[in-house]
Amino acid sequence: MLYDWPRAAAFGRVIPKNKIYEHAGANSALKDLFVREVDQIVWSHKLAPETINLAATKSVAEIQVFRILQREPTLNQDVLRAIDRAIPFPLVFELEHGGRIKLAAAYKRPSRSDGSRWVLGDYFESDWLSEHAPRAAMPVALNMGALYERLLSPLVERQAARLVPGMAEAPHASFIAAAAMEPISLETRIAQAEAIKAKTREVERIKARIAREKQFNKRVAINAELRAAREELKRLSGGGNSEVE
Structure with a gap:
């Protein structure tokens, strides 16, 4: 599923790779990954109280949407992890290659022992869809934290369905x-x-x-x-x- 992000949240800023290197502490191997696999990084949308009129929560003040234009069909998750480390907000990625787009995200939350640090889990991804596929309205939620859960939940459930034969065909599982x-x-x-x-x-x-x-x-x-x-x-x-x- 792709989302029709609100126009008021559009940001559209291209992020130079060296800014990610700087904030993520990238080594030469990681830089090589970016050069080989990433064509462009676009900060696509900023979902925040002032752009979508939802109240912030303690763990989710804003959600940033990043579009990654891939040079190759696959993208090493170390690339996503580096961007997540560089940006101090929960992220949702739109990965684009060859006329197709899919969503990817890892659950990201402030550390319970040190609120200045972020804890980042495994990445979950949707299936590839045509870039011309219809986009669904953004999930309805009461606050930013609830919106974040509603954006990630389908990705989490889809991964489980892909791993276990029959679950994808049995949504009643x-x-x-x-x-x-x-x-x-x-x-x-x-x-x-x-x-x-x-x-x-x-x-x-x-x-x-x-x-x-x-x-x-x-x-x-x-x-x-x-x-x-x-x-x-x-x-x-x-x-x-x-x-x-």
Whole structure:
């Protein structure tokens, strides 16, 4: 999903890469990534109390929208992380390449022990869409913090759906349905998504071990591990009837 950001929030400022280097403490390897993968960085929109008439919250005073014009089809997340480190506000990225756009964002919050520091989680991304795809209205929210959650939640849920076969075709799966049935914090949803991601990787590692193992008795033991891991992944993804192959 792409959003039709409010006109009053339009900023449209091109950000020189050296400004990101300066504020992110970029080393030569990171600079090489920017040169190789990033064509242009545009500070696209500034979602703030004065531009969208929503009250700031303690953790979300403003949300900045950055558009990244990519030179290559993929973008190393270290690039996004460097920009996030350089900008002291939560960010939502629009990544653009070859006539397509997708959203990306990591949950970003002030440190509970040091309010001057930011804690940055893993990145979540939408699917690629045509740059001409219709844009949806920005989510309705009562304040900036609630808006931030509503912008990130679909990205978090989509990642879980991509990782577990069947979830994308079964929006009633409890991971998604629970969000509609009862209030679940964004941090809880992210923890669920990250647990699914970690367990999915574990399943793949166990499957690789089975493929390499030649001894029958060891394969039997590893298969038992695989069954247990699949059951745990099924539980994390909300039960359902889909099999994790």
